[in-house]
Amino acid sequence: KRIGQGSYGSVYLAKRRDGVGGYVVMKRVFVVEENSKEHQQAQNEVKMLQKLKHINIVTYKDSFVHDSHLCIVMSFCCGGDMQAQVKAAKAVGLVFTREQILDWAAQILGALRYLHEDKCVLHRDLKSQNVFL
Structure with a gap:
């Protein structure tokens, strides 16, 4: 599919x-x-x-x-992408908690640090549609 x-x-x-x-x-x-x-x-x-x-x-x-x-x-990743999650939450009036947002940010930054510092790789298309949950 x-x-x-x-x-x-x-x-x-x-x-x-x-x-x-x-x-x-x-x-x-x-x-x-x-x-x-x-x-x-x-x-x-x-x-x-x-x-x-x-x-x-x-x-x-x-x-x-x-x-x-x-x-x-x-x-x-069964949770889909971040953009879809944000749109779905907005459609039903759900607001993400500060803790949830900070947790996602920490995970993204951890992955970017690994890519940049450990593997010398630059992610050239970082956007919510390319962040999978």
């Missing part, structure tokens, strides 16, 4: 074949040629994702090429 779409490709919710662990997310990126700039960028993303091990960063599971698409399989 497709759960997202962007300029890079599409994101799907998939059930694991082995039945262990429930669902995963598969990011499917179209790659025209194996030696193209897009293919190299996608391969670099995979190499970087494989190295990331942090409690507040979505876990890389696997990757493969299928029908001219690079498919990146990652853990599924």
Whole structure:
């Protein structure tokens, strides 16, 4: 089931074949040629994702090429993205507590510190839509 779409490709919710662990997310990126700039960028993303091990960063599971698409399989975060949570809360008049907001901020900052200081990685698209709960 497709759960997202962007300029890079599409994101799907998939059930694991082995039945262990429930669902995963598969990011499917179209790659025209194996030696193209897009293919190299996608391969670099995979190499970087494989190295990331942090409690507040979505876990890389696997990757493969299928029908001219690079498919990146990652853990599924059942809470959805932060933007959707904020919109849903606003629609019913719910206000997040100061503690909840500070907890989310601490988790985001912890992940960013790990990326910047430990892995020398810069997140180039940080927004509430890309923060998964």
